[in-house]
Structures are given as structure tokens and as C-alpha cells.
Amino acid sequence: MEAHDTTKEIAEEDSKADSRRTDGDDSVRDENTALELHTYLKNWTPDERNHALSFVYSLVEEKQRVLDVGCGIGLLGKYLTKQKSCSVVGIDYDPKSIELAKPFISDAFVVDLRNTDLKEAVKGETFDAVLFADVIEHFAEPKKLLEGALQCLSADGSVIISVPNIAHSSVRLALFEGRFDYTDEGLLDRTHLHFFTLKSLLQLLESVGLVATEILRVYRHAHHTEIPVQETPMMTRSLIETAEQEPEGLTYQFVVRAERIESNRVRNLINLRYSALEREVARLTDENRYLKVGYLEPELRETFYQQVEALHQELSSCREEIAASREIERVLREEIKHVPVEELQAKNALLEREIARVESKTLYGILKKLYRKLTR
Incomplete structure (x- = not known):
């Protein structure tokens, strides 16, 4: 399934994204806490369009047992619990985030997956969905992380991943000018250890025995990201438009649902495609x-x-x-x-x-x- 988009809709979402950079939302955090939320969490609700968390939320089915890896303050788990009757277990390396998440979800643990195996962290439990919402790019060995997720996954369970797209037009244009400047968050977040295109993400999934069964996209124009893109004699409007028209040039993030190749959903998809x-x-x-x-x-x-x-x-x-x-x-x-x-x-x-x-x-x-x- 592909995310629906039009130029007007992308522009509206770009504008909302800009406003979220300065607006906070006290309803999703303790007023006495100095915890700074990641940009994409501010003001987020599941009905927000063109948003990675909304797509992750949409791919989780009702009443599933969910493992949210890198759950943060439990905002996604909160809505999955409240609106989809899911049982959500969250893990995160930050103790403050886990304390804030505990009231919203079934259980939450402080776990540093750089030093702990995922299966060991959840004590051998299995889940219908394992979520990595903007997580795997922060790990030196994302393949090892996904292999751990498979050990926690039920027979027909799903791994749901969102990652930034390093092939976005704003990155291409910055490279054209000789720039590759890290930022505090976004496509070139300074804490990213891996960068993904759609092809490299799918190859990573296939290397551990997972097949993408659904791919959604978050769209942003080149001039509506954290990477500055301005018209200059060298950076012409025509060049910017050309970069946006390149394959995945407007894709800011990918959201992918993946399952074992032997799962029923994959078999059904193969049969449908074969027919x-x-x-x-x-x-x-x-x-x-x-x-x-x-x-x-x-x-x-x-x-x-x-x-x-x-x-x-x-x-x-x-x-x-x-x-x-x-x-x-x-x-x-x-x-x-x-x-x-x-x-x-x-x-x-x-x-x-x-x-x-x-x-x-x-x-x-x-x-x-x-x-x-x-x-x-």
C-alpha cells in the first residue's frame, strides 16, 4: 500500500512540521520534567497525516501484543493501548523516559540494547508486532538487532520499522554544494550510525529472513526539512525541482512492515502476485x-x-x-x-x-x- 500524496497535501504537512519545531505539548509529559521531546513527537496524534508514527500506528492491528523498542515516553504505546486495545511492552535506554512511559503501557523496562540481547531483555516473551520507530539507524549493528526481534516474534508476527531516507532531495542538493552537515535531529541526526535508502533497507530485511509486505512513505519538499536548501545562482529552482523528481526524492521517511518469508501473509501476497x-x-x-x-x-x-x-x-x-x-x-x-x-x-x-x-x-x-x- 502506498501513502496517498498531492503537492498541496505535502505543503500543508511541511508547514505543520515547521510549527512543531517550536511548539511543545504539555499533555504528553510531566510538567515538572525537563525532558526534551524529539521533534516528531510534539503535538502528534494518530490521526495526523503524512507522519511516520501515524503510519506505524496504522500498521499495528487491534488487540495485538506489541514490543515497542525505543519507546521513549510511551506516546505511541499510549494510543495503541487506548484506541486499539493492544498490550504494549516498551523498552528504552533512558530511565526518565521509561518512568514517564509506565503509566501509559502494560510494562516498561530500561534496557541498553548495545549491551543486551533483545530476547534476553524481554525474558523470552513473544509478540505479534515488534516496533522500531526511528531506532535501527542509531545502532552499529542493525542486523543483529533485527535477528533479536525475530526471536521475539510470533509465527505470523510483523516487524514494523521507520527510517529516514538518506536519498531525500535535500541531502542530494546539500551534497551538490559539498555539504554533509550533521544536525541535532532529522535526516542527518548526529547520532545516526547507519543511513538507509529503500533498497538498502530491503536488503537488510532480506538478510535476516524478513520480507517487506507493506511500504508507506512520509513526504517532504526539499526546502521543508532541517537541511537548508535555498535558491542561489548555482542552486537554481530547476535543479531543486529535478532533485525532487528523482526516485524517492520527496520521501523523507520509509515505514515498512516486514514478516518472515514463511508467514501466511507473505504466502498470500506471493499467491496474489503470482496470479x-x-x-x-x-x-x-x-x-x-x-x-x-x-x-x-x-x-x-x-x-x-x-x-x-x-x-x-x-x-x-x-x-x-x-x-x-x-x-x-x-x-x-x-x-x-x-x-x-x-x-x-x-x-x-x-x-x-x-x-x-x-x-x-x-x-x-x-x-x-x-x-x-x-x-x-
Whole structure:
């Protein structure tokens, strides 16, 4: 499923993103706490469009048992618990965040996954969904992290991941100017240890036995990110528009649901795609057959006309033979008046054979020959 977008909608969401950089939301944190929220958490609710957390939230099904890795203050878990009746366990390395998260979710633990195995951290429990909302890019070994997630995942469970897109147009344009400046948050967050394109993310998933079953996208224009992009004599409007039109040039974040290749959902997707491919093959086969006939039609038509002309000539020759045979018959009838009966009978038999031979070359015989030739 692809996230719906229009230029107007992206612009509206860009404007909201700008306002969130300065506006706080005391309803999601303790007033006595100096905890600074990550930009994308400010003012977030599940109905917000074009937002990574909203997409992660949408991919979790009702009443699932959820492990939220890097849960922060438990804002996502709070809505999953309240609105989807999920049982949410959160883990995070920051004790202050965990204390704030505990009232909102089923359980929360302080865990530093740089030193602790994920399965060990959750004491061998299994979950229907394991969430990594802007998390794996902060780890030196994201593959090891995903391998741990698989050990905590139920048979048909999902791993749901959001990551920034390093191929966003703002990064490309900054590189064009020779810039790769780290920021406090966003695409070039200074704490990121890995950068992902869609291709490299899918390759990482496949390397641990996971297959993407759904991909959603958060869109931002080049001039609405934390990376400055301004028109200059070198950075022309045309260049900016070209960068945005590149594959994934407007994609700010990817949100991916992935499952084991042997899961029921993956099997169903494979079957659906196989059926769609079969239909496409059948369509292309019919189209190819039509094109072949169309290509050969002039040649076939010319061959047909040549065969018809040859048959007309053969028919004319047969008519001449029939006329000659009738003349022979007339002469014979004159002669038989003076021929004995036995001799007459013998000649009559000879005549009938001759007539049969000639009649075989009449119109009926010719059409039969034509039919045989055309149906070979």
C-alpha cells in the first residue's frame, strides 16, 4: 500500500512540521520534567497525516501484543493501548523516559540494547508486532538487532520499522554544494550510525529472513526539512525541482512492515502476485499473437491471392477437358449405333471412368483442395 500524496497535501504537512519545531505539548509529559521531546513527537496524534508514527500506528492491528523498542515516553504505546486495545511492552535506554512511559503501557523496562540481547531483555516473551520507530539507524549493528526481534516474534508476527531516507532531495542538493552537515535531529541526526535508502533497507530485511509486505512513505519538499536548501545562482529552482523528481526524492521517511518469508501473509501476497503475473502473461500472449498475425497479414493475403489465381487457371483447364470429354461422348454415341453390345458395355465403362476423373477437377474438387491447403 502506498501513502496517498498531492503537492498541496505535502505543503500543508511541511508547514505543520515547521510549527512543531517550536511548539511543545504539555499533555504528553510531566510538567515538572525537563525532558526534551524529539521533534516528531510534539503535538502528534494518530490521526495526523503524512507522519511516520501515524503510519506505524496504522500498521499495528487491534488487540495485538506489541514490543515497542525505543519507546521513549510511551506516546505511541499510549494510543495503541487506548484506541486499539493492544498490550504494549516498551523498552528504552533512558530511565526518565521509561518512568514517564509506565503509566501509559502494560510494562516498561530500561534496557541498553548495545549491551543486551533483545530476547534476553524481554525474558523470552513473544509478540505479534515488534516496533522500531526511528531506532535501527542509531545502532552499529542493525542486523543483529533485527535477528533479536525475530526471536521475539510470533509465527505470523510483523516487524514494523521507520527510517529516514538518506536519498531525500535535500541531502542530494546539500551534497551538490559539498555539504554533509550533521544536525541535532532529522535526516542527518548526529547520532545516526547507519543511513538507509529503500533498497538498502530491503536488503537488510532480506538478510535476516524478513520480507517487506507493506511500504508507506512520509513526504517532504526539499526546502521543508532541517537541511537548508535555498535558491542561489548555482542552486537554481530547476535543479531543486529535478532533485525532487528523482526516485524517492520527496520521501523523507520509509515505514515498512516486514514478516518472515514463511508467514501466511507473505504466502498470500506471493499467491496474489503470482496470479497477477499469470494474468499479465496471458494478456501479453494474446497481444503477441495479435501482433504476429497483423505483421504476417500482408504476406498471407498475397499468398492467398496467388493460390486463388492458380485455382482459377486450373478450373479453366478443367472446363476445357470437360468440353473435350463431351465431344468424345457425342462421337462415341454415334459410333455405338454400329457396335456390338459387349463392346459397347466395355467402352461405356471406360467412358464412366474418364468422366469421373474429369469431374474430380470440377469446382467442388478445387474448393476441397483449397481448403486443405489453407488449413495445413
